[in-house]
Amino acid sequence: MGFGDTAKKIQTLADKAERTYQKINELRTEVEETQSTVLDTSKRVQQLENEMAEQRAVLDAVAREVGVDLESVSTEAHIADAEAAAELADEEAAAEPGEGERGESDE
Template identity: 40%
Template sequence: MGLGSTAKKLQGLSERAEAMYKQVQELQQRIIHLEEEVDETNDTAQRLDHQLTEQRELLLAIAEEQGIDGEQILADAAIDQAELEGNDEPVEPGETTAE
């Protein structure tokens, strides 16, 4: 094997290594960007959760002021939701789920 072919092989290997290095750098930047987006999304979700909790407390206080049992309404809604999720087939209005 001559020095010319060895040099060509080394040059080709060097070019491939450089291309792979660039790809790794690009991938690293994409990962960093994704991590930042995940952090931002997490912050937004926490803020929304906090606001939702505040709104729920406010609505329960208004309901209590009006003589409405807000906790019972929420419990009934949770039961209705659980029944809907437990039913595989959609129920038409006026139909019952009992067989």
């Protein structure tokens, strides 16, 4: 009777080991695919950054040629972005309930 229980325990252990081995292989495959995707994405990002730098150089040359002050244009764009972000933050803050309103129903 002791050998039967031992054999059953060994089989259970072997089954668990096989499932664990399969899961590790699945995870290894997923990690390899993720690494490949990250490398591909990194290459694409680098290409896009290079293209943007080239386009920026062309834009700078054209702007100088036609007399546009790029610093003032850039500053105005940053100010507009900051104002839009501040307005959005104000709207989100106004939409959230106040501190006192949340805690009252729990007491």
